[in-house]
Amino acid sequence: MHQTNLKQAVLVTGASGGIGRAISVAFAAAGWSVGVHYHRNKEAGEETLTHVVAAGGTGALYGADIQQSLAVQEMVAAFCRQAPAPSVFICNAGIGGSQLLLRQGEDEWSEILATNLTGTFHCLRAMAPPLLARGGGSIVVIGSHAGFHGATGQAAYAASKAGLIGLVQTAAQEWGMGNVRVNLLLPGWQKTGLSEGAMPESDQWHDHVLGRPPSREEVARTVLYLAQLKDVSGQVWNCDSRIL
């Protein structure tokens, strides 16, 4: 991919994970400076940074627990201080969890909501002021098909991802006049630590009209593309072939 924007910087949360790494590399290949965020797995964050550099980009590592509002504010402040021209934020960090509704423990429920929904709230709230101050920017939040249709054994996860729909649409309305775009992207099934044990077997893609899940690289390129659209906000982009 040719270099489209040498001066812009993106911060990717959950860049130590599978989808976040692919998104980081897609931006790097397009010449962006990439803020690589991790939580517990610093080593994986460092590996992503190595991939970023190998793809032709530059970047730096940022550690934070998105459940902690202060930690997120400090991460965003550091990124905005250090990065060349912060203009895009990819809110990708999240956790899974699989439990039937009647067996769902309170602790796991709270952990999933505190990470996927409240954690993303912390991220949006921290990044909007600097983007508004710069005259605009773009935020892509990574949602899930389960947030629209639910999924057996996924009550907490589905509820957290459904909450993101309202969060994204509200943020888009509140910040639109400040030229900050906020969109939700559904990456489809991807083989990562999060989907382990839950992802369907290779012959079980009957609900996908193409009969297959999307490639991670195409999903990452779609994030890169969506983040750069100037006239789109408050929308949902589904990357697989399930009918939404």
Ligand SMILES: NC(=O)c1ccc[n+]([C@@H]2O[C@H](COP(=O)([O-])OP(=O)(O)OC[C@H]3O[C@@H](n4cnc5c(N)ncnc54)[C@H](OP(=O)(O)O)[C@@H]3O)[C@@H](O)[C@H]2O)c1
């Ligand atoms: N995989 C799929 O099939 C699929 C489908 C639909 C949507 N998604 C969504 O895609 C996103 C990325 O998932 P993935 O599949 O790439 O999972 P993954 O490989 O397990 O990566 C998850 C990432 O989230 C970070 N994270 C977890 N808890 C955190 C916390 N409290 N604070 C900050 N960061 C935290 C992890 O950081 P550390 O490892 O450094 O702790 C890791 O970088 C998630 O939002 C997920 O819901 C995934």
